[in-house]
Amino acid sequence: MNDSSRNFVVHIGTQKTGTTFIQGILSQNRPELVEAGWRYPGARLNQQHAVYGLFGDSIEHIKDASIYSRIGADLQDKVHSNLQGDRNVIISSEILSELDDNAVDEFVNKLGRPSRVVLTLRGLHSLLPSIWQQSLKTGSTEALPDMIARAMSQASNPDKAWRAYAFGEVVRRWARWAPVHVVVVPGRGSKGGATLWDLFRDAAGLPEVTQTTVPDSASNLSLSHESAQLMRQMNCEVKAGRISKEEAEGMRKAYLNMVVFPLAGGADGGSRITLPSEFKDDVARWNEEQLQILQGSASSIHGSLEDARWMPDKAPVIVDGEIKRVAAKQLMHILEILSAKSS
Structure with missing residues (x-):
């Protein structure tokens, strides 16, 4: 002692x-x-x-x-x-x-x-969505509801x-x-x-x-819900493409550092990640x-x-149109970078 x-x-x-x-x-x-x-x-x-x-x-x-x-x-x-x-x-x-x-x-x-x-x-209402978006940055393809369901299955006897x-x-x-x-x-x-x-x-x-x-540490910047969905889809495509672990890591870093992080904090027009309504009570x-x-x-x-x-009253409804709008803003940001480099 x-x-x-x-x-x-x-x-x-x-x-x-x-x-x-x-x-x-x-x-x-x-x-x-x-x-x-x-x-x-x-x-x-x-x-x-x-x-x-x-x-x-x-x-x-x-x-x-x-x-x-x-x-x-x-x-x-x-x-x-x-x-x-x-x-x-x-x-x-x-x-x-x-x-x-x-x-x-x-x-x-x-x-x-x-x-x-x-x-x-x-x-947990705040922690679980935060853990999910952090996992996407390291290559996870799991959807938020699936991750929370998996967490809830461990509630009585966590491994x-x-x-x-x-x-x-x-x-x-x-x-x-x-x-x-x-x-x-x-x-x-x-x-x-x-x-x-x-x-x-x-x-x-x-x-x-x-x-x-x-x-501020870029690695700890929060993704918008729309950016998180795009990141997850990119991870799915990378996983299906059978590329090397090093190449996949390089692609994720490029996407995060060139597009997601510069537009973090609401600049991409996206919404905050919150707990899905169906899990609120549990x-x-x-x-x-x-x-x-x-x-x-x-x-x-x-x-x-x-x-x-504190629990959020209502989770935002994310529709394809909102995800496409955020994707368009990200694409415009990439084009601005390429345009500046070529001029």
């Missing part, structure tokens, strides 16, 4: 809950954190690869954890040496929310018992792939070893005015830092079950749980 005079804070995600933003602030403020007696180990944005090296055998999509073993061992050494040197440590990796009970026990055995764990939370979305169980799992402080990501129109960083810093017990804005029920488990296990909640309960 770690000495109570030294803080070992572990941010476990989950995915798509502002983790990149939080990690960006932590990484760019490393010098200030050091002056205040804190360490955010390594030089990367987060400690994700190191976690792969230490616990990859327990993570669904990691096929060969050995390639990360060196960086994992390095994190283990840094955590131990800093805590032994009377320095506070914070690490952040959303993949930690996917660990099962045995792997969490292994975490404590390898790195030590945290003084506190922080989980950032979004409601490795869906374990992190049962967020109440995640809190319960980690609360066996340390107090878990939950940060609710502020929703649209959220009352109170506290930013995600304000809430996170308070939950983690961190000192104030100067740089609290980070550059997802709301699953979400409430997990919130009840969370409230019984969490040590504190920062922000309003109402932001994790």
Whole structure:
């Protein structure tokens, strides 16, 4: 068990809950954190690869954890040496929310018992569509209703792939070893005015830092619903074309970087991705079950749980005409680029 005079804070995600933003602030403020007696180990944005090296055998999509073993061992050494040197440590990796009970026990055995764990939370009505559009960027061909139906089939007994979305169980799992402080990501129109960083810093017990804005990351820009449907169709065509994995990846990157991301934020005229109406009641029920488990296990909640309960009144109806209109805007954008290059 770690000495109570030294803080070992572990941010476990989950995915798509502002983790990149939080990690960006932590990484760019490393010098200030050091002056205040804190360490955010390594030089990367987060400690994700190191976690792969230490616990990859327990993570669904990691096929060969050995390639990360060196960086994992390095994190283990840094955590131990800093805590032994009377320095506070914070690490952040959303993949930690996917660990099962045995792997969490292994975490404590390898790195030590945290003084506190922080989980950032979004409601499932918001999280599931966000996860879907992110999967399209890496080549998925699954339709949103199919993905949500698959998630719902795992609600009562989630396997490795869906374990992190049962967020109440995640809190319960980690609360066996340390107090878990939950940060609710502020929703649209959220009352109170506290930013995600304000809430996170308070939950983690961190000192104030100067740089609290980070550059937008294109990889985290949200697709419109229409762009997501076009992206999915492109993935289907690429898959049917039997081209190499490298060629397919290059095509997706070109489409995202040249067309989708420059027109993100509503510039393509598309609508926001929301939960399909037919899943609203079932997802709301699953979400409430997990919130009840969370409230019984969490040590504190920062922000309003109402932001994790909000459900969209009605999902937009996406018709072919809207998809064609967005496709036309994307085509015009490509033609503008080609015209500028040829002139």
